[in-house]
Amino acid sequence: MAATAPQTPLLLDPSIRDWVVLPMVAIMVLMNLMRHYAQQAMKDSKPIDATEMQQKQLLSRAARIRTRGSRLLPSESFNARKAYFVDKDKGLLAKKPKKATKKPMDPMAMMDGMKGNMLYMVPNMLMMTVISFFFSGFVLVKVPFPVTQRFKQMLQRGVDLATLDTSYVSSLSWYFLLMFGLRGFLRVVLGEDPDAMDANREMQMQMGMGMGGGGPQGFDAAPAYKHEREELQMAQHSWVLEDAELQLCGAAVAARVQNAALGARPVKKAGARVKKVRRVKK
Amino acid sequence: MASYADLHAAVQADPRSLPKIAALLKLIRTQKLRQSQVVATHGKTALQDPRRAARVLGDDVWAVYEQTLVAALDVDDAPLRDACQSALLKRFGGANPPSQRLERLEGLVAEAAGDWEAALQRYKGVLAQNPANSTALKREVCVVEAKGAGREAVIAALTKLTATCQSDRGAWQALAEAHAAAYRFSDAIFCYEELTLFDPTAQHYMRRLGELYYSWAASTTAKREPLYRKARVYFAKSLELLGPKHNPRAATGLLLTCSAIKLDVRGRKSDPDDELNAALGSLAASKLKAAYANVDPFLRECNEKLLAAHAPPYARLLPKKNEETVSATTVAVEKLVVDDIARS
Numbered sequence: 001m002a003a004t005a006p007q008t009p010l011l012l013d014p015s016i017r018d019w020v021v022l023p024m025v026a027i028m029v030l031m032n033l034m035r036h037y038a039q040q041a042m043k044d045s046k047p048i049d050a051t052e053m054q055q056k057q058l059l060s061r062a063a064r065i066r067t068r069g070s071r072l073l074p075s076e077s078f079n080a081r082k083a084y085f086v087d088k089d090k091g092l093l094a095k096k097p098k099k100a101t102k103k104p105m106d107p108m109a110m111m112d113g114m115k116g117n118m119l120y121m122v123p124n125m126l127m128m129t130v131i132s133f134f135f136s137g138f139v140l141v142k143v144p145f146p147v148t149q150r151f152k153q154m155l156q157r158g159v160d161l162a163t164l165d166t167s168y169v170s171s172l173s174w175y176f177l178l179m180f181g182l183r184g185f186l187r188v189v190l191g192e193d194p195d196a197m198d199a200n201r202e203m204q205m206q207m208g209m210g211m212g213g214g215g216p217q218g219f220d221a222a223p224a225y226k227h228e229r230e231e232l233q234m235a236q237h238s239w240v241l242e243d244a245e246l247q248l249c250g251a252a253v254a255a256r257v258q259n260a261a262l263g264a265r266p267v268k269k270a271g272a273r274v275k276k277v278r279r280v281k282k
Numbered sequence: 283m284a285s286y287a288d289l290h291a292a293v294q295a296d297p298r299s300l301p302k303i304a305a306l307l308k309l310i311r312t313q314k315l316r317q318s319q320v321v322a323t324h325g326k327t328a329l330q331d332p333r334r335a336a337r338v339l340g341d342d343v344w345a346v347y348e349q350t351l352v353a354a355l356d357v358d359d360a361p362l363r364d365a366c367q368s369a370l371l372k373r374f375g376g377a378n379p380p381s382q383r384l385e386r387l388e389g390l391v392a393e394a395a396g397d398w399e400a401a402l403q404r405y406k407g408v409l410a411q412n413p414a415n416s417t418a419l420k421r422e423v424c425v426v427e428a429k430g431a432g433r434e435a436v437i438a439a440l441t442k443l444t445a446t447c448q449s450d451r452g453a454w455q456a457l458a459e460a461h462a463a464a465y466r467f468s469d470a471i472f473c474y475e476e477l478t479l480f481d482p483t484a485q486h487y488m489r490r491l492g493e494l495y496y497s498w499a500a501s502t503t504a505k506r507e508p509l510y511r512k513a514r515v516y517f518a519k520s521l522e523l524l525g526p527k528h529n530p531r532a533a534t535g536l537l538l539t540c541s542a543i544k545l546d547v548r549g550r551k552s553d554p555d556d557e558l559n560a561a562l563g564s565l566a567a568s569k570l571k572a573a574y575a576n577v578d579p580f581l582r583e584c585n586e587k588l589l590a591a592h593a594p595p596y597a598r599l600l601p602k603k604n605e606e607t608v609s610a611t612t613v614a615v616e617k618l619v620v621d622d623i624a625r626s
Contacts, residue, residue: 050413050446057448064479072478074512077471244519245562253561261554 010139010168020171021140024131028178031123032186039119051098055221059228062093066232071240078237086229093229097221128175132158135171143167286315293324300338303328307346318356325350326362332369344373351387355394367391382408386417393421398429416447423456433464444473451480458490465619467498485523489532492516496539501619507547511555514539518562526569533573534588537566541592545599560594567593 065073065081073081085093136158147155147166156164158172169177246254289306296302303324310317325346329335336343351366367387374384389404402425408418426439440457447453458473471494478487492513499509517536526533540563544556553559567589574585591599 048414053414054446054448061448061476061479068479068482069475072482073475077475241515241519244515244522245558248518248522249558249561249565253558257558257561260557 010142010165012139012142016138016140020135020138021174024135024140024171024174025178027127028175028182029186029189031127032182033190035119035123036186036190039116042115042119052219052221055097055224056219058092059221059224062228062232066228066235070235070237073237074239074241075237082232082235086233091229093225093232097225099221124179128172131175132172138171139164139168140171140174141169143169284309286310286313286317290320297324297327300328300335304339304342304346307349308342311345311349316356318353321349321353322357322359322362325353326359329365329369344370348383348387352390355390358394363391363394379411380407382411382415382418386421389418389421393425393428398425401425416450419443419446420450420453423453433460436460437464449480451477462494462497465501465623467494467501470494471498483523485520485529485532488516488520488523489529489535492520492532492535492539496535496542500542501616507543510539510543510547514543514559514562521566521569526566527573530570530573533566533570536562537570537588537592540566540594541596541599544594544596550600560596563592563594563596 062085065078065085069078069081083091085091088094139156139159142165143155145167149166151166154176155166155173156168156170157176159170246257249257284305286306286309289302289309293299293302293306306324307321307328309315310321328339328346329343329350335346339346347366347370351363351370354360354362354366370384370387374381377384385404385408389401389408392398392401392404402422405418405422405425408415409422420443423436423439423443427436437457437460440453440460443453444450444457454473454476458470458477461467461470461473471491474487474491474494478484478491481487492515495509495513495516499506499513502509514536517532517539520532521529521536524532540559543559544563548556570585571589574582
């Protein structure tokens, strides 16, 4: 059934191009621009909390020691740090973390997170309704290459025709394609390069990105501390730098040295054991 | 992305073109280069006609003012400083609470004039608004240092800074160097170990750790061998990360460490590690010889003297039996330490 369908190409009305495809592109671009400027207007730069920043940095330092330090640090340095962080009485992670001055349930803080989401969700939902109300049931464009049946759901949302070739795109799908596909275009249009950020924000970014636990809102130090303490407690030390010397002096010398070292020890041990056995016999 | 050299050449070719100057200054800003003379010269040209600058540069003009102000402080150009400062004050001054960025600049101006108390006052104000403002925290340390408050005060300030900003590499490094200057090698090593955790493949941190362990070993009367062995490991790691052709400093360190292990510590006693030690020493020696093959004759001669004194085979360098075994280098380092402690 579907195998015979592609042979008859559909003729798309030029006025669909003029009155549906192009307007939709224009609407999407304008909506994205509007969203961008609305975001800029609503954004307020509030300083990050000092206590919270310190706690996040402490956590990331502990994580660094756990992941990298166990290999990079000599054993006594690693163990000293481990004790400094996880010691039962005095360890930094064992102490009860100070509560950040700003409560996580602060309504303003929650508003902040919602603002961003709202700015994204509301226009998207609105647009989807508008598009499906005005432009539903159309086939708008044809992608210039054949696609498999699997893409039917993606490209022909809103048009339930089993016989229609998959490379035709319905209006609702065109909307989705535009929504995700316009990002690169907008970045060019708005000239938003990452180094245009002012120094202050950049600084806050690198100071605040503690990685550990939770998003920007509602960071709770106590469980993060506990988790990190357990992880660090379990970290095993194995120093990888020791091999650097052998690696540097080349395979031939390294093999000789290692053989000498390995050869020296077992001989001694074996000798000792023989002696003991003899004594027992006597 | 155009390089600094390209943009600079473009501006040199056409020193009155505002867009070209703007591109150059932006690059200097974002890459955090310190080219104060260039910034001051071209920033001055760009800001000569404030209206035209504002029209061409848009909002970027304020960043250019800020940048030019800092550069003017750096090259000590008072008229340019005053021009930038008054323009910024006119635009951003009088806000409540005061702009943190402007306050920092005012603090810098006060620092440049040597008015430490006023500068500290500004930074205190900024920190009262935002205790996490790391630039203000750092400037405070700089003021302590510039005031001539002494090594211990600087170390205390830096320790405080690293406790607040634990992911600030510059602070850790400054603290390490301050400790090293006070001969507290173990503390300096601690700081550099933190730094290696930030960047495990940075050869210069490894090399510095080797140097610190070497200095520690050379200046201590306790067990030296473990310290020398650590130094050797770190020098070897540094050389592994960056070849000796571009890293002669680590190669020199490795050479000196190997010779110190054999000549100062072990002497005529043999040790299972001797073979590896000699192999590393001769490796460093040969690489150094190659690295210094095509340089100034004077430098080559210096290098040859160094090799003559430290390269294997060590048998020729070992003191005769019944001779004093303390080497000349150890004595010299100890004397330096004693002198410096006496002075401070």
